[in-house]
């Protein structure tokens with residue numbers, strides 16, 4: 182059904198997805214592939230990358246996005262395999278939680294490096310290609326934590342707020358080009374990241390995993406976790422040639438939480 186709706190709009194285009202082996206990144210890879218694009222997937226762990234890439238003929242370019250030399254090398258490998266990058270999905274991210282007074286500078290640095298500074302480095306590594314493309318697309322996977330404060334996750338919320346600042350600035354700077362720059366802002370999504378949050382809450386509070394999952398799920402206004410395909414469909418939509426006038430948007434996909 183979805184594939185029939187998608188057509189082949191992205192045929193010949195090269196989509197590079199950071200954090201593409203799991204969760205939202207893997208769902209985006211499947212949908213962008215379904216719309217005809219060539220896929221490169223980056224991440225640190227080879228196994229999930231290969232598992233996601235294999236059925237869609239994707240290219241795996243292993244790298245840690247917090248290491249700029251690794252990013253440059255991985256993006257070059259992706260280019261060698263699939264040509265210049267037309268669609269960049271900046272999705273790799275990590276989440277941690279701690280009361281602010283117990284938050285460490287190391288923890289702060291880790292989150293900012295992965296969720297924000299790496300977005301800068303990945304965008305820099307692809308910006309030349311994106312601006313040369315006749316339909317360049319840059320999509321940041323931000324969060325509802327980009328839009329409001331989050332208790333016990335000040336570093337995560339700060340990193341995701343920063344991502345929106347980067348997105349909006351680039352959207353304004355490149356508004357007269359063929360590149361659009363947008364963000365998706367998910368609520369809690371059913372992915373390994375949320376599984377880790379459940380385990381963390383369970384460990385800290387002594388609640389069962391089921392209770393912890395219920396508490397997290399109820400933080401979405403809908404009372405259910407968002408399916409990764411819902412985020413992927415929005416990413417795909419933003420990547421379509423028809424979306425060229427959607428620029429500088431932060432699209433919430435959160436079951437109504439931010440309403």
Ligand code: NDP
Nearest residue numbers: 200203204205224225226245246273274324369370372374
């Ligand atoms: P996952 O944990 O499944 O995906 C995160 C991906 O990022 C993994 O594939 C991971 O691969 C990769 N990654 C993490 N750190 C690095 C690094 N240093 N270098 C390269 N790759 C890295 O969770 P999600 O799919 O949920 O997360 C995707 C994005 O969505 C994140 O930016 C997250 O903040 C955002 N988001 C998620 C929400 C949720 O509820 N799940 C809600 C709102 C936003 P590897 O470990 O192999 O490197």
